Structure formats: C-alpha cells, structure tokens
Amino acid sequence: MSPRAAALHFDTVVIGAGTAGLTAATRLAEGGARVCVLAKGIGSTHLAPGTVDVLGYAPDRVEEPARALSELVAARPDHPYALMGVESVAPALQWFAGRIADGPQPGYRYVGDLERNHLLPTAVGVLRPSALVPETMAEGDMRTREPVCIVGTRSLRDFHASLCAANLETAGIAARAIEVELELDRADVNSLGLARRFDDPEFRAAFAAQLAPHLHGDERVGLPAVLGVRDPHGAWADLQRRLGRGIFEIGTLPPSVPGMRAFEALRTALRSAGGRLILGAEVIGAEREGGRISAVRAHAAGHDVRYHARWFVLATGGFASGAIALGSDWITRETVLGLPLRGAPAPGDPRFVGEYLAEQPMARVGVAVDGALRAEGAENVLVAGASLPGAVPWQEGSGEGIALSSGHRAAEVVLAEGAGVRAAV
Amino acid sequence: MTVLSTDVLVIGGGATGTGVAWDAALRGFDVILVDRADLAEGTSGRFHGLLHSGGRYAVKDPHAAEECIAENVILRKVAADCIEDTGGFFVTTPFDDPAYADRFAEGCQATGVPCEEIDPAQALREEPLLHPGISRVFRVPDGNIEVWKMVGAMARGAQQRGARVLTYHGVIAIHRDGDEVTGARVRDERTGEETDVEARVTVNAAGAWAGHVAEMAGIEGVRILPGRGIMIAMNHRLVNTVINRCTMPSDGDIIVPIRTVSVIGTTDVHTEDPDDHTVHQNEVDAMLDEGERLVPGFRQARALRVWTGVRPLFEDSKAADTDSRDVTRSHALLDHAQRDGVARFVTMTGGKLTTYRLMAQDTVDDVCRILGEQRACTTAAVPLPGSEDGEPYKLGDRLARKEEHLRDDQLICECELIPRTRLEDAMRRRGTHNLDDIRRELRLGMGPCQGGFCIYRATGILHGLDGMTGEQANGALLHFLQERWKGTWPILYGDQLRQARLDDWIFQGVLDVGHLPS
Numbered sequence: 001m002s003p004r005a006a007a008l009h010f011d012t013v014v015i016g017a018g019t020a021g022l023t024a025a026t027r028l029a030e031g032g033a034r035v036c037v038l039a040k041g042i043g044s045t046h047l048a049p050g051t052v053d054v055l056g057y058a059p060d061r062v063e064e065p066a067r068a069l070s071e072l073v074a075a076r077p078d079h080p081y082a083l084m085g086v087e088s089v090a091p092a093l094q095w096f097a098g099r100i101a102d103g104p105q106p107g108y109r110y111v112g113d114l115e116r117n118h119l120l121p122t123a124v125g126v127l128r129p130s131a132l133v134p135e136t137m138a139e140g141d142m143r144t145r146e147p148v149c150i151v152g153t154r155s156l157r158d159f160h161a162s163l164c165a166a167n168l169e170t171a172g173i174a175a176r177a178i179e180v181e182l183e184l185d186r187a188d189v190n191s192l193g194l195a196r197r198f199d200d201p202e203f204r205a206a207f208a209a210q211l212a213p214h215l216h217g218d219e220r221v222g223l224p225a226v227l228g229v230r231d232p233h234g235a236w237a238d239l240q241r242r243l244g245r246g247i248f249e250i251g252t253l254p255p256s257v258p259g260m261r262a263f264e265a266l267r268t269a270l271r272s273a274g275g276r277l278i279l280g281a282e283v284i285g286a287e288r289e290g291g292r293i294s295a296v297r298a299h300a301a302g303h304d305v306r307y308h309a310r311w312f313v314l315a316t317g318g319f320a321s322g323a324i325a326l327g328s329d330w331i332t333r334e335t336v337l338g339l340p341l342r343g344a345p346a347p348g349d350p351r352f353v354g355e356y357l358a359e360q361p362m363a364r365v366g367v368a369v370d371g372a373l374r375a376e377g378a379e380n381v382l383v384a385g386a387s388l389p390g391a392v393p394w395q396e397g398s399g400e401g402i403a404l405s406s407g408h409r410a411a412e413v414v415l416a417e418g419a420g421v422r423a424a425v
Numbered sequence: 426m427t428v429l430s431t432d433v434l435v436i437g438g439g440a441t442g443t444g445v446a447w448d449a450a451l452r453g454f455d456v457i458l459v460d461r462a463d464l465a466e467g468t469s470g471r472f473h474g475l476l477h478s479g480g481r482y483a484v485k486d487p488h489a490a491e492e493c494i495a496e497n498v499i500l501r502k503v504a505a506d507c508i509e510d511t512g513g514f515f516v517t518t519p520f521d522d523p524a525y526a527d528r529f530a531e532g533c534q535a536t537g538v539p540c541e542e543i544d545p546a547q548a549l550r551e552e553p554l555l556h557p558g559i560s561r562v563f564r565v566p567d568g569n570i571e572v573w574k575m576v577g578a579m580a581r582g583a584q585q586r587g588a589r590v591l592t593y594h595g596v597i598a599i600h601r602d603g604d605e606v607t608g609a610r611v612r613d614e615r616t617g618e619e620t621d622v623e624a625r626v627t628v629n630a631a632g633a634w635a636g637h638v639a640e641m642a643g644i645e646g647v648r649i650l651p652g653r654g655i656m657i658a659m660n661h662r663l664v665n666t667v668i669n670r671c672t673m674p675s676d677g678d679i680i681v682p683i684r685t686v687s688v689i690g691t692t693d694v695h696t697e698d699p700d701d702h703t704v705h706q707n708e709v710d711a712m713l714d715e716g717e718r719l720v721p722g723f724r725q726a727r728a729l730r731v732w733t734g735v736r737p738l739f740e741d742s743k744a745a746d747t748d749s750r751d752v753t754r755s756h757a758l759l760d761h762a763q764r765d766g767v768a769r770f771v772t773m774t775g776g777k778l779t780t781y782r783l784m785a786q787d788t789v790d791d792v793c794r795i796l797g798e799q800r801a802c803t804t805a806a807v808p809l810p811g812s813e814d815g816e817p818y819k820l821g822d823r824l825a826r827k828e829e830h831l832r833d834d835q836l837i838c839e840c841e842l843i844p845r846t847r848l849e850d851a852m853r854r855r856g857t858h859n860l861d862d863i864r865r866e867l868r869l870g871m872g873p874c875q876g877g878f879c880i881y882r883a884t885g886i887l888h889g890l891d892g893m894t895g896e897q898a899n900g901a902l903l904h905f906l907q908e909r910w911k912g913t914w915p916i917l918y919g920d921q922l923r924q925a926r927l928d929d930w931i932f933q934g935v936l937d938v939g940h941l942p943s
Contacts, residue, residue: 047927049935061940123881124902125895126937157835157845158878160885166895170942179889187845188835251935253878320926326918328713328724352917356910357903357939394933 006305010036012414013296013309015283015336016323018043019400020385021315022266022277023407027095028313029273031415036307037275038298040282042263043317044386048400049122049251050225050258052096052132054089054114055081056397065131065401066090066114078343078364078390080402083371084409089401090114092408093132103265107233111138119143121150121222121250123159125167125175129397134258136236140222140248147174147219150250151211155182155189158253159224178214180207194226195257198235208242215243225249225257232261281305286337292380293337311380311414314339314367315407318386324365326351334367334387339375342368343389363392373410382410427620429589431457433792434608434624436596436638438462439469440576440778442630444785444804446588447579451807452789452800456588457622458580459611461595463862465576467699468632469778470865471734473656473690474683475667476500476508476568477779480515480540481674483532484525489755489777490536496780497566499805503782506812507575509820511682513567513667514548515540519558520718521672526561529671533565540565552664554720567667569683571818572778573865578809585810592862594620599627599642599770606642606761606770626792629772633699633737639772644765647772651699652736654691655708657916660727660873662820663687663720670719677715684820685841685872686729689716699735704915727920729873730912739775756784758791769795837886838879840872848883852890858897860887860905873921876909877928881936899941906932 014025017039025037054065055072062068069089073082081089093114101109110132112118117129119142127142140148148168152161161177168175183206184197197203215221227249228235240247249258270277281300286293295308316323316336324341326332330351332344343364345351352360366389368376373388375381384406386393393399433449435442438460446458460466479493501508517526533540541564548562549555580590594611597619601607608623631638632649639647662682670678681688692708709731716723739757756776761767773788786802793800808815823842827834835845851866860883863869869883870876880902888898917925932938 047930047935057940122935122937124884124899124936124938124941126940126942128937128940157837157882160882160889163885163888163895163898166888166898167942170895185832187833253881253931253935256935318926319922320930322920322923326922328728328918330918352914354911354914356907357933360914394929395939397937399934 008305008307010034010309012311012313013038013307014313014315016043016315016317017277017279018315018317018385019045019403020407022270023404024313024315024384024411025275026266026270026273027408027411028414029270029275035275037277038281038283039279045259045263046256047254048256048259050134050256050262051130052093052400053397054131054401056129062129063117064115065117080388080391080406084373084406088409089405092405095408096404099269100265104268105232105261109135111135121164121168123164123250123252125164127171136227136232136249139220139246142173145173148222149215149219150175150177150222151180153180153182155184156194156224157188158191180210191226191252191257192255195229198226199228199230204235204238208239212243221245221247222250223247224252229257229260283336293378313382313384313410314387315384316387323387332365340368340377341365359392359395364390366390372413373406382413384410429457429620430623431455432625434622434627435630437630437632438464438592439467439632440572440781441773441784443576443579444781445628445630445788446583448785448789448802448804450583450586450588451803456583459591459594459596461614463592463865464580465573468734468737469572469576471732472778473681473688474569475681476570478513478565478567479536479538480533480565481669483536483538484528485674487536490538492780492783494538496783502815503808504575504812505815505817507571509569509818511568511666513565513669515563515565515669515671516559517561517671518556518718521670523560525672538565552666554663556719556721569681577866578811582810596638604766605768626769626795628788632774633735635772635774642767642770644761644767648740649774650738650740651696652693652738653696653733654693655704655731655733656688656690657712657731658686658688658729660686660729663726668719677712680719702733704731704733709916728916729921731916732912737774758787760791837882838869840874841868843867843869848886849890852887858893858901860901861908870909874924875913877931880905902938
C-alpha cells in the first residue's frame with residue numbers, strides 16, 4: 001500500500017449494507033460511536049420481501065415464534081439465535097419498528113410481535129409465516145378467512161395473480177384473481193417502476209376507478225407490493241378509502257419495494273445519528289496487529305482508502321453476496337478478511353445433494369464466532385447476519401430475524417466496551 | 426383402445442428417428458413417430474453441439490471423417506437455420522505430442538476434410554483466450570448445431586406432410602405376427618392410455634436403448650455399448666471458434682461455442698445403463714483441468730451446468746470391452762429379416778449426430794426395399810422448415826429480433842432473450858404442462874441465472890393461459906426447478922454458486938415454494 005493512500009479513523013467500521021450491517025451501524029451511531037459503513041453494493045433489503053421473518057418453520061410451520069425460538073436454541077446450540085441469545089430478538093425488533101415509524105415515509109409502520117406469526121401469501125400463494133410485517137401487508141393475514149381477490153396486471157411480469165389465487169384456494173381460502181390493464185407507455189415495468197406510479201394520486205384514482213366495479217361484497221384485495229416508495233402509507237390508505245375495503249401487498253420478485261422502503265428508513269436513521277454509508281466501497285484487504293484487525297483497505301472510485309477502527313462488524317452475507325465463496329478447488333473461504341469458517345462439509349463429503357428442496361450440506365457454513373459474535377482469530381471483529389454459521393435462513397424463515405438481532409446485538413457488544421463514549425476517542 | 430395404422434412406425438425421437446420420419450414423409454410415406462419422452466431428450470439433446478468437420482476422425486477413423494465432411498456440407502444447406510458457422514481450430518498445445526500435427530494434416534488431406542494450417546499468432550488474434558503456448562493450428566470447417574431446433578424443424582416438416590408425432594409415448598410391446606413385426610403398443614406416459622400402432626415397417630431408432638427395443642421384438646444380441654460422456658457448459662463464449670486439441674481423441678479435448686455458452690467435452694466411460702446420468706467428481710475435475718490447458722483461467726470462469734450423454738456405440742461381434750472410443754463411430758443398419766429371420770423390422774444405431782441424415786437415408790432406403798417401392802431420398806436437397814433461405818444462424822439473431830419489439834413485448838427470460846409472445850405461442854402450440862419441453866424449444870432458463878427469474882414468470886403465464894389447476898402449475902414449477910438443479914449442483918462453485926443462492930433466495934425465500942400446497 002502506498003504511504004500516500006488516504007487514511008480515515010472511526011470507532012467502528014461496518015462492512016456490508018444489508019439489514020444486519022445497517023442495523024449495527026445505526027444502533028452504534030445512535031449510541032454515540034463514530035461509524036462508517038463500507039459496502040460493495042446494496043444488500044439483502046432489495047431482494048427479500050420486506051417482512052421480518054424470525055422463525056417460520058422448525059421444521060413445521062411456527063405459529064408462536066417466541067416459544068419456538070426457545071425450543072430451537074435448546075435443540076441447536078450452534079444456531080445464531082443460540083449464540084446471541086433469544087432475549088436479544090425482541091429488543092431488536094422493537095428498535096427496527098421504531099426506526100421505520102420515525103422514518104422518511106410518513107405514517108408507514110410495521111406491525112406484529114414474537115407472540116404470533118402472520119400468515120401472508122407469497123406471489124405463488126404460499127402462506128408464509130412472518131413475525132413483523134409492513135402495515136401495508138398485514139391485511140393479507142390468512143389466519144382470518146375472509147375472501148380475497150388477488151389483482152395483477154399483465155404489465156408486471158414479476159407477479160401472477162391467477163397462480164397466487166389458485167394456491168390460496170387450495171389452502172382453503174375463498175380466492176379469485178383479476179387482471180387489470182394499466183396504461184403504461186411500455187410493455188414491461190418492474191416493481192419499482194410501478195411503485196413510482198402509485199406514488200401519484202391521479203394514477204391511484206384511475207386504478208381504483210378501473211378496479212372498483214369488479215370487486216365483490218366483503219372481499220379483501222391483494223396487490224403486488226408496489227404501493228408507492230415515497231409515501232406508501234398514503235398510497236395504501238388512499239386505495240383502501242377509494243375501494244372501501246382492506247387491501248394488502250404481496251411480495252414480488254426482486255427488486256423488493258418494501259425492502260427498499262426499509263433500506264431508506266435505516267439509511268436515514270444512520271445519517272441523522274451521524275453515521276456514514278459508502279456504497280461502492282469494496283473491502284479488499286485488512287491490516288492486522290496480532291489478534292486484531294487494525295484497518296481495512298477499501299477500493300472505491302478508482303483509489304484505495306485505509307479505514308482504521310477499534311471495532312469492525314462483518315455483515316457481508318453468505319454465498320449469495322460473495323462474502324463466502326467455494327472455489328473450483330472445492331475449498332470454502334471468507335473472502336473479505338480471510339477469517340476461518342465453520343460448518344463446511346469435510347473434503348470428500350457431499351457439498352450438495354440432488355434433491356433441490358432438501359437441506360444442502362453447504363447451507364450452514366459461516367464465519368466461526370464465539371458466544372459474543374466475535375470472529376475466531378480476530379478479537380475486535382463481530383459477525384452479524386448471513387455471515388453467521390448454523391442457520392438455513394430461507395428454509396427456516398429466519399433471515400431478517402437473525403440479521404436484525406445479530407446486527408443489534410453486535411452493536412450492543414461494542415457499545416458495552418465503551419466505543420460509544422466520544423471522549424475516549 | 427385406439428388403433429392407428431401407418432406405413433412406417435419410427436421408435437425414437439432423437440435426431441436419427443426424427444430424421445427417418447422427415448425422410449420417409451418427404452418420400453410420401455405415412456409415418457408415426459413415438460418417443461417415451463420429448464423429442465431429442467436422450468443422446469441427441471445431450472451432446473456438445475458440434476457439427477463435425479471430420480477432422481476429429483481424420484487419423485483414427487478415415488471413413489467416419491469422409492462421412493462427416495460430406496454431411497457437414499449438406500447440413501449447412503438444408504439445416505442452415507440450425508447451424509452457426511463458427512469454424513474450428515485443431516491446436517497443438519504444449520501438452521500434446523507435436524508429432525500428431527503432421528499425421529493430422531495428412532489424414533485431412535486423405536479424407537477430403539478442408540484443412541489449412543495457420544500461424545499460431547493469427548489464431549491467438551482470433552481467439553485471444555487460447556493457451557499462448559500453442560505451436561501449430563489448423564483451421565477446419567467445424568460449426569455448431571442447435572439440435573432441438575433442428576429436430577423440431579424436422580418433426581414439423583414431417584407433420585406438415587401428414588406424419589403423426591407422439592411424444593411421451595413409450596413402447597410397451599412390439600407386435601409380431603409369426604416372423605413379421607406388425608407394429609407396437611405404446612402408452613401415453615402422462616395419462617397411462619395405451620394405443621396400438623399397426624405398421625408396414627417398424628424402425629428401431631432408439632439409439633442407446635435400441636437393444637431393449639429389439640429384445641421386445643424377441644431379437645437377441647443387438648448389443649449397444651453405452652459410452653457415457655460428460656459435458657460442462659461454461660457461461661459466455663470463452664471462444665468463438667470450435668477448439669479441438671490436435672491429438673488422438675481423448676477426454677476434454679474440445680470446446681464448442683454454442684449460443685450463449687461454451688461447452689467442454691467429453692469423457693468416455695462404459696456404462697451398462699443408458700439411463701445412468703451420474704456425474705462423478707473426478708470427471709468434473711478432469712474437464713476443468715483439460716479446459717485450463719486450452720484456455721488458461723478456465724477454472725475461474727463460471728461453470729453453468731453439467732450433463733452426461735450416452736453414445737450408442739454398436740458392437741456386433743463379441744469383441745472385448747475396451748475403451749468404447751475404439752468401437753467404430755460408423756452407424757449400423759440391421760435388417761432383422763436377414764440377421765434374425767424377423768421381417769419388417771429394421772434397427773438403425775451407432776453413428777453420430779453429424780451423420781444423422783445419412784443414417785436416415787440408409788434406413789428409409791431399406792424401408793423402400795422392404796416395401797418394394799422405388800422412392801428417391803430428397804433430404805440432401807429439401808431444406809428444413811425455417812432454413813429455406815439458406816442463411817446460417819448468427820449469434821445476434823435473437824437480439825436483433827428482440828430489439829424490433831423492445832417497447833411492445835415483455836422479456837421473460839433475460840438470459841436467452843425470450844419475449845412473452847414467443848413463449849405464449851410455444852405454450853399454446855405445444856399444449857404441454859412441462860416447462861422443460863418449452864426449455865428445449867426456446868432455451869428457457871438455460872442462461873447464467875438458470876431460471877432464477879423466468880421460471881416463476883413462465884409458470885404464472887402457463888397457469889394463466891392454459892386454465893390448468895394450481896396443483897399442475899406447482900408441479901410444473903417444482904419439476905423445472907428440480908431439472909435445473911440436477912445439472913447444477915455437481916459443479917456449483919464460484920460465481921455460479923452465488924447465483925444459485927440468489928435463486929434459492931427467490932424460490933425458497935421470497936416465494937417459499939418449499940411449502941406449496943399439494
């Protein structure tokens with residue numbers, strides 16, 4: 001590294017801008033720490049449907065997540081929830097709900113808790129269990145059995161109403177589907193493009209006028225999750241009023257509009273607490289001092305910058321983000337800091353199995369950590385989110401719960417060590 | 426039970442069987458073709474996509490080389506729309522015996538395979554990713570061939586001339602009347618319904634499965650040595666010219682650029698069961714190592730998919746089992762009247778994709794002889810449907826078509842540039858509930874994301890179009906996911922593993938297909 005390379009100093013550098021990284025960074029900034037988030041790109045928020053799934057399957061469908069969590073950690077002491085402690089989940093959810101409620105989208109909020117899971121339809125009509133959900137989705141809870149009308153449009157290739165309704169029917173819910181024609185100047189929009197239209201009151205009025213005559217009696221209306229990015233609460237309330245009934249959003253293929261709203265809320269909270277977020281900054285190396293990381297090097301905008309910090313939070317994700325990689329030599333590696341991993345199948349053992357929906361032997365790989373989420377071999381690195389070993393987030397329905405709780409918990413660990421005391425810096 | 430009657434019953438819907446149906450229909454025969462699965466779902470659809478120049482056989486099997494170059498010239502005319510003229514190189518790498526190059530050039534000379542030695546520096550300008558240490562390079566007229574498109578075109582052409590094509594109809598019995606075969610009983614694999622087909626001649630074009638079909642007719646000793654080979658499709662065109670190692674045929678000695686990918690092949694392992702598609706780790710590693718020798722950095726490229734195909738190598742003697750590459754690649758026509766005293770039954774097997782047309786011609790010539798008819802073969806002159814203008818396929822064709830409709834048609838599969846109207850047309854025409862059938866026709870889900878986005882879209886569209894039930898749609902979705910996974914998991918590493926996890930995120934996270942109602 002050239003001696004002329006710029007160097008910056010923070011209390012904590014968080015690597016990764018998904019739910020876990022943003023949570024850790026925001027919580028740290030709120031606690032008074034000087035925080036910088038370095039991220040190669042945008043993270044999990046724009047992919048996941050925007051619900052906070054804490055524990056959906058264990059392996060049967062979970063109705064009461066609080067109770068199921070206790071059973072899970074007893075049975076699997078290597079699970080992230082066991083490492084961080086189940087008591088860390090509720091405060092993290094509460095914290096997150098508060099950031100959304102105070103966020104830039106007026107009136108938009110999350111509802112729910114750990115006592116009962118909602119059962120919200122996915123775009124294929126599966127009833128997916130989620131603990132904390134956007135209010136714009138809550139009306140789709142299928143624990144209540146009112147009939148539903150799923151509304152789609154040919155213009156959005158990432159949501160198919162008829163298939164969703166058909167599977168809801170199979171699940172015993174009176175459901176039907178309508179396809180509306182939207183006046184767009186192109187054959188194809190994605191969910192974000194459509195959501196921007198729904199921010200426009202005139203577009204909503206025209207949409208409601210077209211839809212209203214086709215709706216029956218007391219049925220609820222399910223729509224793809226495109227009801228606005230700037231003012232989703234306003235768009236949702238406006239459509240409910242115009243249609244005179246409950247309406248709810250259903251997650252689409254990525255990009256996820258509700259996820260973008262959450263990202264925006266967390267980013268705003270981070271900034272107002274004085275934290276920095278640098279997207280497009282890929283961490284390409286680390287400097288060590290004994291058992292600690294003293295600085296990381298990030299590459300952004302054509303040059304390298306060295307970021308010194310007392311603490312680092314690694315929230316880079318798993319295989320999906322490239323943070324953990326399997327080479328063609330069949331060896332798994334943590335690609336950012338070169339930390340040791342845990343949970344990889346032994347060489348020669350199966351890495352994957354032929355049945356797609358089975359649990360894959362590679363699924364639980366993650367960065368080896370201790371009970372305080374500290375990385376093995378780097379005592380000032382805390383690990384959060386999908387980088388943690390021991391979980392199968394998609395099959396458990398636990399991804400956002402783990403991300404939020406571990407991000408929140410990592411911040412608490414750092415704050416407890418005094419990193420938030422400005423005077424100490 | 427339904428009873429159908431025809432002149433020629435063809436068993437097997439690979440390139441050979443479909444070629445026989447097309448040839449016989451052109452000669453004015455009434456034809457019924459049956460296959461236990463979709464067209465070209467067996468060996469024909471499971472190769473690397475090479476249109477041989479004959480160079481590969483120039484030293485070892487001169488007769489095969491002569492057949493290949495003759496058919497290569499014909500297919501470029503009659504199946505132009507299915508062929509991309511990539512050209513081919515035979516390259517001597519630092520790992521190859523340098524003495525082979527001269528033998529190769531002599532072999533090409535002797536067999537009539539056009540072959541021009543070029544400066545390795547020129548070859549590296551054309552193919553910059555090739556190993557920089559190559560010492561000799563020969564240019565030959567190799568190409569690639571989109572087999573599903575070609576087989577589909579032949580089936581369509583035959584149907585336009587009255588042929589009936591019954592896919593997903595497996596043969597459960599061959600009917601005999603004394604020493605004559607009179608047809609077969611087939612069962613619809615989807616409904617279980619059985620049909621009797623009465624035929625004046627029955628053609629066994631079941632490839633690697635021909636021995637089983639012959640046994641059903643009571644004929645022993647049609648011994649097919651299935652030689653299993655693996656192929657790996659690498660994302661992108663690492664090369665734009667077919668690259669052959671200039672050496673005796675061996676494992677992993679060829680990379681074929683086809684459509685959006687490059688395919689490396691292959692191995693040759695004797696197997697007893699032609700339905701055995703196990704991919705062995707050591708074969709995968711061997712392919713990647715050989716790829717590295719042709720294109721340094723090969724292991725860092727994205728491996729999309731692996732599959733195996735089974736060569737139907739025919740052995741009529743009691744020769745010892747050795748490397749099945751030593752068995753002739755030439756085809757074999759068995760007239761069972763002469764061989765076994767069973768009349769009106771013909772087996773065509775062996776051969777290779779490049780010579781399928783010749784195999785079909787030989788077969789239908791024999792059918793004519795059996796029926797006492799004089800009807801000349803015209804498949805060397807009549808273009809396949811879609812190839813009438815004689816224009817070879819070009820890599821940019823799909824993009825050009827898509828760009829004409831940028832604003833008025835949705836793109837459903839971004840990787841393979843499949844617009845919605847084209848998908849809907851295929852779904853309506855095929856009337857199938859199986860997205861894998863649509864894949865073979867349109868290459869749906871065959872690109873880098875392996876269906877991550879398009880499978881859900883296609884399922885939703887299929888469900889909306891067809892009025893199928895939710896359960897059927899779920900079945901189509903899960904079947905296709907499993908089919909994609911089958912060819913993905915043995916080679917998941919690097920960026921493709923990252924892609925696969927993103928796909929899991931969509932299917933198991935966002936959509937939660939693991940909990941679809943059933």
